[in-house]
Amino acid sequence: xxxxxxxxxxxxxxxxxxxxxxxxxxxxxxxxxxxxxxxxxxxxxxxxxxxxxxxxxxxxxxxxxxxxxxxxxxxxxxxxxxxxxxxxxxxxxxxxxxxxxxxxxxxxxxxxxxxxxxxxxxxxxxxxxxxxxxxxxxxxxxxxxxxxxxxxxxxxxxxxxxxxxxxxxxxxxxxxxxxxxxxxxxxxxxxxxxxxxxxxxxxxxxxxxxxxxxxxxxxxxxxxxxxxxxxxxxxxxxxxxxxxxxxxxxxxxxxxxxxxxxxxxxxxxxxxxxxxxxxxxxxxxxxxxxxxxx
Numbered sequence: 001x002x003x004x005x006x007x008x009x010x011x012x013x014x015x016x017x018x019x020x021x022x023x024x025x026x027x028x029x030x031x032x033x034x035x036x037x038x039x040x041x042x043x044x045x046x047x048x049x050x051x052x053x054x055x056x057x058x059x060x061x062x063x064x065x066x067x068x069x070x071x072x073x074x075x076x077x078x079x080x081x082x083x084x085x086x087x088x089x090x091x092x093x094x095x096x097x098x099x100x101x102x103x104x105x106x107x108x109x110x111x112x113x114x115x116x117x118x119x120x121x122x123x124x125x126x127x128x129x130x131x132x133x134x135x136x137x138x139x140x141x142x143x144x145x146x147x148x149x150x151x152x153x154x155x156x157x158x159x160x161x162x163x164x165x166x167x168x169x170x171x172x173x174x175x176x177x178x179x180x181x182x183x184x185x186x187x188x189x190x191x192x193x194x195x196x197x198x199x200x201x202x203x204x205x206x207x208x209x210x211x212x213x214x215x216x217x218x219x220x221x222x223x224x225x226x227x228x229x230x231x232x233x234x235x236x237x238x239x240x241x242x243x244x245x246x247x248x249x250x251x252x253x254x255x256x257x258x259x260x261x262x263x264x265x266x267x268x269x270x271x272x273x274x275x276x277x278x279x280x281x282x283x284x285x286x287x288x289x290x291x292x293x294x
Contacts, residue, residue, distance in 0.1 A: 006235060006238075006239060007238045007239055007242040008235075008238065009035045009039055009229075009238065010031060010035065012039070012238065012242055012245045012246050012249065013031050013034040013035050013038065013039060013246075013249050014026060014031055015246055016034070016038070016245075016246045016247070016249035016250040016253065017030060017031065017034060017249075017250075017253065019250055020250060020253045020254065020258075034249055034252075034253065037252075038248070038249040038252040038253060039245060039248075039249055040225070041248065041249075041252050042244065042245050042248030042249060042252070043224045043225050044225065045248060045272065046224055046241075046244070046272070046275070047078075047223065047224050047225060049272060049275075049276055049280070050276065050280045050281075050283065051078050051079045051221060051223075052079060052081070052221050052280060052281040052282055053221060053224065053279055053280060053281065054279050054280070054281050055233075055236065055237060055240060055279055056078070056221050056222040056223075056224060056227070056233075056237075057081060057219055057220070057221060057222075057281070058074070058076075058219070058220055058221075058222050058233075059217070059218070059219050060074060060130070060217075060218050060220075061086070061122060061130050061131060061132040061215055061216065061217055061218075062130050062215070062216045062218070063124055063125070063129060063130060063213065063214075063215060063216070064085070064190075064206070064210045064213065064214040064215065064216050065210065065213070066187075066210055066211065066212060066213060067187065067209055067210065068209070068210065069185070069205045069206055069207065069209040069210070070196070070203050070204070070205045071203055071204055071205075071206070071216065072201070072202075072203045073201040073202045073203055073204065073220075074201070074220065075200075075201060075226065076201075076222045076223055076226040076227060076228070077201045077202065077220055077222070077223065078220070078221045078222060078223035078226075079220065079221045080172070080195060080204070080218065080219070080220050080221075081219040081220055081221060081281070082169055082217075082218070082219045083169070083170045083172070083193045083204060083206075083216065083217070083218050084167040084168060084169045084170060084216070084217040084218075085167070085168045085170060085189065085190050085206075085214045085215070085216065085217075086120065086122055086132070086162070086164045086166070086167050086214060086215030086216070086217055087162075087164065087165070087166050087167075087168070087189075087212075087214055087215070088119070088122075088162050088163045088164045088165045088166065089163075089165065090109065090110075090111040090115065090116075090162070090163040090165075091124070091160065091161065091162050091163070092105055092106025092108065092109050092160065092161060093106050093157075093158045093159065093160050093161070094106070094155055094156075094157055094158065094159050094160075094161060095107050095143065095157060096157055097154060097155055097156065097157060098144070099150075100147075100150035100151045100152075100154055101133075101146060101147045101149070101150050101151070102144060102145070102146055102147070103121070103144070103145055103147070103155065104142065104143050104144050104145075105143040105144075105145060105161065106143070106161075107143065109143050111138075111140075111163060112140065113138050113140055115163065115165065116135055116138040116145065116163055117135055117136070117137060117138050118134065118135065119134070119135055119163050119164055119165055120132045120133065120134055120135070120163075120164035120167075121133060121134075121135050121145060121147065121161055121162075121163060121164075122161060122162045122163075122164050122215045123151070123155055123159055123160070123161055124160045124161060124162050124213065124215070125159060125160045126155060126156055126158065126159025126160060127153060127154070127155055127156045127159060128151060128153050128154065128155025128156070128159045129159070131151050131152060131153060131155075132164070132215065132217070133147040133148055133149050133150075133151060134147065134148040134149070135147060135148070135163075136148045162215060164215065167217055168189075168191070170190060170191060170192050170193045170206065171191065171192045171193075172192070172193055172194065172195065173192050173193070173194050174194070175194055175195075175196065177194075178194040178205065178207065181207060185209055186208050186209065187208055187209050187210070187211035188208030188209070188211050189208065189210075189211065189212075189214075190206035190207060190208060190209075190210060190214070191207070191208070192206070192207050193205065193206045193207070194207070221281070224237075240279075241275065243271065244268075244271050244272065244275055247264070247267060247268045247271055248268055250264060250268075251264050251265050251268045
Protein backbone atom coordinates (compact mmCIF):
# COMPACT_ATOMS: atom_id res chain seq x y z
CA UNK A 1 0.00 0.00 0.00
CA UNK A 2 1.30 3.44 -0.94
CA UNK A 3 1.05 5.99 1.88
CA UNK A 4 0.82 9.76 1.41
CA UNK A 5 4.03 11.69 1.99
CA UNK A 6 4.73 12.25 5.69
CA UNK A 7 4.38 15.96 6.61
CA UNK A 8 7.39 17.53 8.27
CA UNK A 9 7.91 20.79 10.09
CA UNK A 10 9.62 22.13 6.96
CA UNK A 11 6.83 21.14 4.54
CA UNK A 12 4.11 22.46 6.84
CA UNK A 13 5.81 25.80 7.39
CA UNK A 14 6.73 26.12 3.72
CA UNK A 15 3.08 25.69 2.70
CA UNK A 16 1.96 28.31 5.24
CA UNK A 17 4.52 30.83 4.02
CA UNK A 18 3.71 30.11 0.38
CA UNK A 19 0.08 30.94 1.10
CA UNK A 20 1.19 34.15 2.80
CA UNK A 21 3.15 35.16 -0.30
CA UNK A 22 0.30 34.16 -2.63
CA UNK A 23 2.21 31.31 -4.22
CA UNK A 24 5.78 32.61 -4.04
CA UNK A 25 8.24 30.23 -2.41
CA UNK A 26 9.75 31.51 0.86
CA UNK A 27 13.46 31.92 1.57
CA UNK A 28 15.27 29.22 3.55
CA UNK A 29 16.05 31.61 6.41
CA UNK A 30 12.37 32.46 6.79
CA UNK A 31 11.39 28.80 6.86
CA UNK A 32 13.89 28.20 9.66
CA UNK A 33 12.62 31.18 11.64
CA UNK A 34 9.02 30.09 11.20
CA UNK A 35 9.82 26.61 12.50
CA UNK A 36 11.67 28.04 15.50
CA UNK A 37 9.05 30.66 16.41
CA UNK A 38 5.83 30.24 14.43
CA UNK A 39 5.45 26.50 14.90
CA UNK A 40 6.38 26.77 18.56
CA UNK A 41 3.71 29.47 18.96
CA UNK A 42 1.12 27.04 17.65
CA UNK A 43 2.29 24.42 20.15
CA UNK A 44 1.87 26.98 22.94
CA UNK A 45 -1.64 27.75 21.69
CA UNK A 46 -2.55 24.07 21.79
CA UNK A 47 -1.12 23.54 25.28
CA UNK A 48 -2.89 26.71 26.41
CA UNK A 49 -6.21 25.09 25.53
CA UNK A 50 -5.59 21.99 27.62
CA UNK A 51 -2.97 19.67 29.05
CA UNK A 52 -4.61 16.31 28.38
CA UNK A 53 -4.28 15.55 24.66
CA UNK A 54 -5.11 11.94 23.80
CA UNK A 55 -2.41 11.55 21.10
CA UNK A 56 0.14 12.59 23.75
CA UNK A 57 -0.65 9.80 26.23
CA UNK A 58 2.49 7.83 27.09
CA UNK A 59 2.90 4.67 29.19
CA UNK A 60 6.08 3.94 31.12
CA UNK A 61 7.18 1.36 33.68
CA UNK A 62 9.53 1.99 36.57
CA UNK A 63 10.73 -0.10 39.47
CA UNK A 64 9.78 1.00 42.95
CA UNK A 65 12.20 0.57 45.82
CA UNK A 66 11.62 -0.70 49.33
CA UNK A 67 11.38 2.29 51.67
CA UNK A 68 11.39 4.89 48.86
CA UNK A 69 8.23 6.95 48.43
CA UNK A 70 9.24 9.72 45.97
CA UNK A 71 9.78 9.17 42.23
CA UNK A 72 10.70 11.79 39.65
CA UNK A 73 8.45 12.49 36.69
CA UNK A 74 9.69 11.87 33.13
CA UNK A 75 11.46 14.80 31.47
CA UNK A 76 8.58 15.38 29.02
CA UNK A 77 5.87 15.11 31.70
CA UNK A 78 2.79 17.32 31.78
CA UNK A 79 0.10 15.53 33.82
CA UNK A 80 -0.64 12.05 35.15
CA UNK A 81 -3.58 10.07 33.79
CA UNK A 82 -3.13 7.05 36.07
CA UNK A 83 -0.58 5.46 38.39
CA UNK A 84 -0.68 1.75 39.20
CA UNK A 85 1.32 -0.67 41.33
CA UNK A 86 2.34 -3.90 39.57
CA UNK A 87 2.75 -7.06 41.62
CA UNK A 88 2.92 -10.82 41.18
CA UNK A 89 4.12 -14.05 42.73
CA UNK A 90 6.25 -15.51 39.94
CA UNK A 91 9.75 -14.07 39.66
CA UNK A 92 13.14 -15.25 38.42
CA UNK A 93 16.06 -14.58 36.09
CA UNK A 94 15.89 -14.83 32.33
CA UNK A 95 17.90 -17.81 31.11
CA UNK A 96 18.05 -17.00 27.40
CA UNK A 97 17.23 -14.19 24.98
CA UNK A 98 16.06 -15.37 21.58
CA UNK A 99 14.95 -11.96 20.32
CA UNK A 100 13.19 -8.82 21.49
CA UNK A 101 9.92 -10.78 21.57
CA UNK A 102 11.07 -14.31 22.48
CA UNK A 103 12.64 -14.90 25.90
CA UNK A 104 13.23 -17.91 28.10
CA UNK A 105 12.22 -17.68 31.75
CA UNK A 106 14.07 -19.12 34.71
CA UNK A 107 14.69 -22.85 34.45
CA UNK A 108 12.97 -23.26 37.84
CA UNK A 109 9.86 -21.29 36.82
CA UNK A 110 6.78 -23.29 37.85
CA UNK A 111 4.01 -20.96 36.62
CA UNK A 112 1.15 -22.57 34.73
CA UNK A 113 0.28 -21.50 31.21
CA UNK A 114 -2.84 -19.70 32.41
CA UNK A 115 -0.77 -17.83 34.98
CA UNK A 116 1.51 -16.41 32.30
CA UNK A 117 -0.38 -15.85 29.06
CA UNK A 118 -2.16 -12.50 28.95
CA UNK A 119 -0.05 -11.16 31.82
CA UNK A 120 2.68 -8.53 31.69
CA UNK A 121 6.32 -9.61 31.78
CA UNK A 122 8.12 -6.85 33.70
CA UNK A 123 11.93 -6.69 33.62
CA UNK A 124 12.86 -5.75 37.16
CA UNK A 125 16.66 -5.42 36.97
CA UNK A 126 19.56 -5.54 34.55
CA UNK A 127 20.07 -4.08 31.10
CA UNK A 128 16.39 -4.40 30.19
CA UNK A 129 15.00 -2.92 33.42
CA UNK A 130 11.86 -0.74 33.36
CA UNK A 131 10.26 -2.48 30.41
CA UNK A 132 7.03 -4.50 30.25
CA UNK A 133 5.07 -6.21 27.50
CA UNK A 134 2.06 -8.50 27.40
CA UNK A 135 2.75 -12.21 26.99
CA UNK A 136 1.01 -13.76 24.00
CA UNK A 137 2.24 -17.34 24.38
CA UNK A 138 4.00 -19.51 26.95
CA UNK A 139 5.42 -23.02 26.69
CA UNK A 140 5.65 -24.61 30.14
CA UNK A 141 8.08 -27.26 28.90
CA UNK A 142 10.66 -24.94 27.32
CA UNK A 143 9.87 -21.91 29.56
CA UNK A 144 9.76 -19.75 26.40
CA UNK A 145 7.49 -16.70 26.36
CA UNK A 146 6.46 -14.84 23.22
CA UNK A 147 5.64 -11.18 23.77
CA UNK A 148 2.89 -9.23 22.02
CA UNK A 149 5.32 -6.43 21.11
CA UNK A 150 9.07 -6.02 21.07
CA UNK A 151 11.08 -4.73 23.99
CA UNK A 152 12.91 -1.53 23.11
CA UNK A 153 16.12 -2.58 24.86
CA UNK A 154 17.19 -6.22 24.55
CA UNK A 155 17.63 -7.74 28.02
CA UNK A 156 20.58 -9.91 28.99
CA UNK A 157 20.41 -13.41 30.41
CA UNK A 158 20.17 -13.17 34.21
CA UNK A 159 18.13 -9.95 34.04
CA UNK A 160 15.35 -10.49 36.57
CA UNK A 161 11.65 -10.47 35.78
CA UNK A 162 8.22 -10.43 37.37
CA UNK A 163 5.07 -11.97 35.89
CA UNK A 164 2.50 -9.32 36.77
CA UNK A 165 -0.84 -10.75 37.83
CA UNK A 166 -2.21 -7.59 39.45
CA UNK A 167 -2.10 -3.88 38.68
CA UNK A 168 -3.68 -1.82 41.45
CA UNK A 169 -4.63 1.72 40.46
CA UNK A 170 -3.64 4.28 43.07
CA UNK A 171 -6.00 7.03 44.16
CA UNK A 172 -4.65 10.54 43.66
CA UNK A 173 -4.88 12.79 46.71
CA UNK A 174 -4.11 16.44 47.33
CA UNK A 175 -0.87 17.72 48.81
CA UNK A 176 -2.82 18.96 51.81
CA UNK A 177 -4.24 15.52 52.52
CA UNK A 178 -0.85 13.88 52.02
CA UNK A 179 0.65 16.27 54.56
CA UNK A 180 -1.97 15.27 57.13
CA UNK A 181 -0.72 11.71 57.42
CA UNK A 182 0.98 11.38 60.79
CA UNK A 183 3.39 8.67 59.71
CA UNK A 184 4.15 9.10 55.99
CA UNK A 185 7.06 6.65 56.29
CA UNK A 186 4.98 3.70 57.51
CA UNK A 187 5.62 0.78 55.09
CA UNK A 188 2.94 -1.14 53.26
CA UNK A 189 1.44 -1.75 49.83
CA UNK A 190 0.86 1.69 48.25
CA UNK A 191 -2.80 2.65 47.73
CA UNK A 192 -2.56 6.38 46.93
CA UNK A 193 -0.25 8.93 45.36
CA UNK A 194 0.23 12.67 45.30
CA UNK A 195 1.71 14.93 42.62
CA UNK A 196 4.45 17.13 44.07
CA UNK A 197 6.14 20.12 42.41
CA UNK A 198 9.88 20.73 42.38
CA UNK A 199 12.35 22.87 40.42
CA UNK A 200 11.86 20.87 37.19
CA UNK A 201 9.01 18.56 36.09
CA UNK A 202 7.93 17.45 39.56
CA UNK A 203 7.53 14.01 41.11
CA UNK A 204 5.01 11.72 42.73
CA UNK A 205 5.00 10.30 46.23
CA UNK A 206 3.24 7.01 46.96
CA UNK A 207 1.70 6.07 50.30
CA UNK A 208 2.23 3.88 52.21
CA UNK A 209 5.93 3.68 51.50
CA UNK A 210 6.63 0.45 49.53
CA UNK A 211 7.36 -2.52 51.78
CA UNK A 212 8.42 -4.70 48.83
CA UNK A 213 9.65 -4.35 45.26
CA UNK A 214 6.78 -3.23 43.04
CA UNK A 215 6.57 -2.12 39.46
CA UNK A 216 5.05 1.30 38.84
CA UNK A 217 2.94 1.69 35.71
CA UNK A 218 2.28 5.29 34.74
CA UNK A 219 0.11 6.69 31.99
CA UNK A 220 0.75 10.38 31.56
CA UNK A 221 0.28 13.22 29.11
CA UNK A 222 3.39 14.51 27.36
CA UNK A 223 3.96 18.25 27.21
CA UNK A 224 3.80 19.07 23.49
CA UNK A 225 6.47 21.73 24.04
CA UNK A 226 8.86 19.00 25.22
CA UNK A 227 8.00 16.30 22.70
CA UNK A 228 11.14 14.81 21.11
CA UNK A 229 11.39 16.22 17.59
CA UNK A 230 13.05 13.01 16.37
CA UNK A 231 10.40 10.67 17.78
CA UNK A 232 7.84 8.64 15.88
CA UNK A 233 5.14 10.27 17.99
CA UNK A 234 6.16 13.73 16.73
CA UNK A 235 5.81 12.51 13.14
CA UNK A 236 2.37 11.15 14.02
CA UNK A 237 1.36 14.48 15.57
CA UNK A 238 2.55 16.39 12.50
CA UNK A 239 0.45 14.14 10.27
CA UNK A 240 -2.60 14.22 12.54
CA UNK A 241 -2.53 17.97 13.22
CA UNK A 242 -0.91 19.23 10.01
CA UNK A 243 -3.81 21.54 9.12
CA UNK A 244 -3.76 23.15 12.56
CA UNK A 245 -0.01 23.73 12.42
CA UNK A 246 -0.17 25.15 8.92
CA UNK A 247 -3.06 27.51 9.68
CA UNK A 248 -1.46 28.55 12.96
CA UNK A 249 1.85 29.43 11.31
CA UNK A 250 -0.05 31.28 8.60
CA UNK A 251 -1.91 33.36 11.20
CA UNK A 252 1.34 33.95 13.09
CA UNK A 253 2.86 35.36 9.92
CA UNK A 254 -0.22 37.46 9.16
CA UNK A 255 0.16 39.01 12.60
CA UNK A 256 2.98 41.13 11.24
CA UNK A 257 0.27 43.49 9.85
CA UNK A 258 -2.04 42.07 7.24
CA UNK A 259 -5.72 42.71 6.52
CA UNK A 260 -6.27 38.96 6.08
CA UNK A 261 -5.56 38.38 9.79
CA UNK A 262 -9.09 38.66 11.23
CA UNK A 263 -10.65 36.18 8.82
CA UNK A 264 -7.81 33.67 8.98
CA UNK A 265 -7.52 33.88 12.76
CA UNK A 266 -11.23 33.14 13.10
CA UNK A 267 -10.72 30.04 10.96
CA UNK A 268 -7.73 29.07 13.13
CA UNK A 269 -9.72 29.43 16.35
CA UNK A 270 -12.52 27.28 14.94
CA UNK A 271 -9.99 24.62 13.96
CA UNK A 272 -8.62 24.65 17.51
CA UNK A 273 -12.12 24.12 18.91
CA UNK A 274 -12.62 21.18 16.56
CA UNK A 275 -9.27 19.78 17.67
CA UNK A 276 -10.39 20.01 21.30
CA UNK A 277 -13.60 18.12 20.54
CA UNK A 278 -11.69 15.32 18.79
CA UNK A 279 -8.47 14.97 20.77
CA UNK A 280 -8.69 16.63 24.20
CA UNK A 281 -9.19 13.99 26.88
CA UNK A 282 -12.22 14.77 29.04
CA UNK A 283 -13.42 17.63 26.83
CA UNK A 284 -17.19 18.15 27.02
CA UNK A 285 -18.51 20.40 24.26
CA UNK A 286 -21.84 20.89 26.06
CA UNK A 287 -20.22 22.00 29.30
CA UNK A 288 -17.92 24.27 27.32
CA UNK A 289 -20.97 25.89 25.75
CA UNK A 290 -19.99 24.76 22.26
CA UNK A 291 -22.68 22.17 21.59
CA UNK A 292 -25.13 23.04 18.84
CA UNK A 293 -28.71 23.60 19.96
CA UNK A 294 -31.47 21.73 18.13
